[in-house]
Amino acid sequence: xxxxxxxxxxxxxxxxxxxxxxxxxxxxxxxxxxxxxxxxxxxxxxxxxxxxxxxxxxxxxxxxxxxxxxxxxxxxxxxxxxxxxxxxxxxxxxxxxxxxxxxxxxxxxxxxxxxxxxxxxxxxxxxxxxxxxxxxxxxxxxxxxxxxxxxxxxxxxxxxxxxxxxxxxxxxxxxxxxxxxxxxxxxxxxxxxxxxxxxxxxxxxxxxxxxxxxxxxxxxxxxxxxxxxxxxxxxxxxxxxxxxxxxxxxxxxxxxxxxxxxxxxxxxxxxxxxxxxxxxxxxxxxxxxxxxxxxxxxxxxxxxxxxxxxxxxxxxxxxxxxxxxxxxxxxxxxxxxxxxxxxxxxxxxxxxxxxxxxxxxxxxxxxxxx
Numbered sequence: 001x002x003x004x005x006x007x008x009x010x011x012x013x014x015x016x017x018x019x020x021x022x023x024x025x026x027x028x029x030x031x032x033x034x035x036x037x038x039x040x041x042x043x044x045x046x047x048x049x050x051x052x053x054x055x056x057x058x059x060x061x062x063x064x065x066x067x068x069x070x071x072x073x074x075x076x077x078x079x080x081x082x083x084x085x086x087x088x089x090x091x092x093x094x095x096x097x098x099x100x101x102x103x104x105x106x107x108x109x110x111x112x113x114x115x116x117x118x119x120x121x122x123x124x125x126x127x128x129x130x131x132x133x134x135x136x137x138x139x140x141x142x143x144x145x146x147x148x149x150x151x152x153x154x155x156x157x158x159x160x161x162x163x164x165x166x167x168x169x170x171x172x173x174x175x176x177x178x179x180x181x182x183x184x185x186x187x188x189x190x191x192x193x194x195x196x197x198x199x200x201x202x203x204x205x206x207x208x209x210x211x212x213x214x215x216x217x218x219x220x221x222x223x224x225x226x227x228x229x230x231x232x233x234x235x236x237x238x239x240x241x242x243x244x245x246x247x248x249x250x251x252x253x254x255x256x257x258x259x260x261x262x263x264x265x266x267x268x269x270x271x272x273x274x275x276x277x278x279x280x281x282x283x284x285x286x287x288x289x290x291x292x293x294x295x296x297x298x299x300x301x302x303x304x305x306x307x308x309x310x311x312x313x314x315x316x317x318x319x320x321x322x323x324x325x326x327x328x329x330x331x332x333x334x335x336x337x338x339x340x341x342x343x344x345x346x347x348x349x350x351x352x353x354x355x356x357x358x359x360x361x362x363x364x365x366x367x368x369x370x
Contacts, residue, residue, distance in 0.1 A: 029199030080150030135166030
């Protein structure tokens with residue numbers, strides 16, 4: 001299922017000019033600062049902005065072709081939209097808001113009770129909108145959007161007004177919905193963390209243009225590696241939970257080479273064993289996580305008799321010496337690029353050079369999950 005567009009939209013002082021084909025197999029993240037054009041693009045896809053010029057095709061159906069004067073109305077596109085603000089009907093209670101969406105749906109394949117359960121709003125059904133918290137409103141808005149049975153769900157910064165607890169709950173709900181319903185989503189945010197938690201592929205926007213697109217770890221790691229002299233740069237990766245060592249407070253993980261930022265070949269069999277602090281995840285489930293560049297150290301010989309539990313052999317791909325006393329290295333280990341921040345003194349003392357084989361090491365608590 002693909003979404004293809006070649007769109008231009010001009011406002012005073014701003015122009016959106018985007019050409020892209022998106023494979024909608026999973027959750028696609030759109031990342032960018034405020035004013036980069038994320039919301040404008042989403043509104044064009046939804047059919048909420050008729051001023052855009054160009055072409056837009058979804059599932060081989062032409063939704064817009066300006067030269068042929070074709071434009072499919074928003075309500076006929078089978079595309080759902082969850083806004084920053086919930087936009088619920090204030091005069092209706094929660095259940096009536098949901099029934100409004102389900103009654104408008106011609107197919108009615110989804111069970112209302114199932115969506116209520118998925119979005120965790122069972123206790124809210126008889127409440128009026130004014131009695132709901134921001135997080136509760138967004139969960140109801142999400143349920144209502146899904147009950148319209150869209151073929152694609154657009155989410156425009158749905159967590160921006162929520163506190164940390166409500167955000168965490170919504171992230172879990174969105175993951176469960178995607179897994180249960182296999183509903184393609186395009187998720188817009190300015191938060192790298194939200195994109196890391198949810199997206200499989202990412203589009204980066206800046207000043208109305210798409211400047212980068214790719215697998216989530218590839219894009220996030222490239223963004224972090226381009227941040228000069230930043231000790232908070234991080235390596236983004238997904239690990240597979242293999243075993244819980246409860247007596248030691250550890251979880252054994254597996255790093256598969258197929259997630260590499262450079263080689264995404266799913267047939268690759270290169271795997272590496274890692275350990276993190278004990279996590280509450282099922283065996284063989286995927287753990288999205290990150291490692292700060294300052295938490296990784298380098299040694300030129302195989303570490304022995306050390307309390308540092310995680311070791312990987314790798315090759316130095318980049319050495320960036322910054323003004324001051326720090327340096328940033330990109331080291332490819334198990335076909336995964338790791339961003340490492342060390343001192344310039346260490347680079348010179350160890351005589352580190354491009355192409356050199358080294359070992360990286362980091363403690364179990366350096367692997368931080370979401």
